[in-house]
Amino acid sequence: MKAILQKALNGQHLEKSEVITLLASAGAEERALYEAARTIRTRYFEDRIYLYGFVYFSTYCRNNCNFCYYRSSNQIHRYRKEPDEVLMIAKQLAESGVHLLDLTMGEDPVYHEKEFTPVLSIISSIKEATGLPVMISPGVVPNNIIDEFAKRNVEWYALYQETYNRDLFATLRLDQEYDRRMNAKLYARTQGMLIEEGLMTGIGESMEDLADSILAMSHIDAKQLRVMSFVPQKGIPMEQTKSPDRGLESKTIAILRILNPKSLIPASLDVDGIAGLASRIDAGANVVTSIIPPNTGLAGVAQNSMDIDDGSRTVEGVRKILKSMGLRTGTQEEYQREIQV
Ligand code: SAM
Ligand code: MD0
Ligand code: SF4
Numbered sequence: 001m002k003a004i005l006q007k008a009l010n011g012q013h014l015e016k017s018e019v020i021t022l023l024a025s026a027g028a029e030e031r032a033l034y035e036a037a038r039t040i041r042t043r044y045f046e047d048r049i050y051l052y053g054f055v056y057f058s059t060y061c062r063n064n065c066n067f068c069y070y071r072s073s074n075q076i077h078r079y080r081k082e083p084d085e086v087l088m089i090a091k092q093l094a095e096s097g098v099h100l101l102d103l104t105m106g107e108d109p110v111y112h113e114k115e116f117t118p119v120l121s122i123i124s125s126i127k128e129a130t131g132l133p134v135m136i137s138p139g140v141v142p143n144n145i146i147d148e149f150a151k152r153n154v155e156w157y158a159l160y161q162e163t164y165n166r167d168l169f170a171t172l173r174l175d176q177e178y179d180r181r182m183n184a185k186l187y188a189r190t191q192g193m194l195i196e197e198g199l200m201t202g203i204g205e206s207m208e209d210l211a212d213s214i215l216a217m218s219h220i221d222a223k224q225l226r227v228m229s230f231v232p233q234k235g236i237p238m239e240q241t242k243s244p245d246r247g248l249e250s251k252t253i254a255i256l257r258i259l260n261p262k263s264l265i266p267a268s269l270d271v272d273g274i275a276g277l278a279s280r281i282d283a284g285a286n287v288v289t290s291i292i293p294p295n296t297g298l299a300g301v302a303q304n305s306m307d308i309d310d311g312s313r314t315v316e317g318v319r320k321i322l323k324s325m326g327l328r329t330g331t332q333e334e335y336q337r338e339i340q341v
């Protein structure tokens with residue numbers, strides 16, 4: 001274990017067997033892994049942490065992912081926010097001090113199958129009104145739509161593979177093509193956009209699968225890399241699947257950090273709310289995602305309401321905790337430098 005962490009600190013490549021050893025660590029060894037991850041984060045990022053506002057503007061979806069509350073066959077309340085309201089919420093988030101706005105939607109048939117233009121106009125008006133970098137999380141879209149994003153200088157395209165095991169992918173993202181999803185993000189990269197890749201834990205993966213995924217996702221030139229623990233949802237096929245031990249998510253964050261020292265790595269408030277922030281930052285994360293303004297009717301994905309309306313999933317709520325950990329939020333200029341391509 002010591003030798004592996006020393007290799008990591010020296011910036012050497014890690015083998016799959018070594019990643020598996022790190023994933024299996026416990027007790028003092030696990031704590032040493034987090035310490036190494038923090039050391040590596042500090043080298044490049046010092047005490048700076050970045051904050052992302054989350055705007056889930058349509059929860060309609062044509063897909064039927066087995067792990068997702070918003071899968072098409074789940075009979076739930078859904079919303080599609082009007083452009084004016086989305087713009088108002090985006091402005092409110094910008095004023096509160098986030099560094100980026102993540103505009104997210106299900107694969108809403110109204111946009112995906114009829115007319116995508118309204119989404120492009122929302123993006124343009126938000127960019128113009130706030131001046132903030134934007135991430136678009138629209139699911140899989142054709143290359144000509146990605147071209148439209150690139151034309152509007154959308155900085156980020158987020159699209160998570162969840163696992164690099166194709167068979168497992170097929171059991172989770174029903175009737176969706178692995179290669180189409182992968183190729184969409186790779187295409188966005190060739191058009192000059194930054195990409196975010198992501199994994200889930202607790203979805204039936206083996207330790208070997210997880211190690212393969214961690215190594216593979218570290219090689220697609222993604223500037224942001226995330227992992228989220230599966231959270232069971234009412235009414236989905238995986239409702240009874242147990243949520244995994246959070247140590248696995250933390251260890252994955254730490255390994256992603258040591259393999260990708262300069263990457264942005266989220267501590268998502270969408271898994272355990274504000275109570276889960278410190279442990280994820282301690283594991284080497286440097287971006288807080290899923291900040292949602294209270295009382296706007298906006299939902300999260302894995303935690304659709306936790307900590308939202310009481311105002312703890314806000315810049316203010318997050319800053320308090322970061323401060324107590326000796327960390328600070330970066331300035332907008334610092335964030336802009338971070339994502340310069
Ligand atoms: N519909 C688009 C898509 O699927 O790419 C955008 C939404 S995307 C941001 C939703 C992501 O949240 C999934 O890719 C998955 O990583 C995560 N997620 C969804 N349901 C989850 C759950 N029950 N527990 C944990 N993470 C979940
Ligand atoms: C988050 N709830 O950041 C959001 C979402 C989509 N790009 C991100 C999963 O945790
Ligand atoms: Fe739809 Fe995305 Fe949920 Fe899959 S993960 S059901 S694509 S919203």
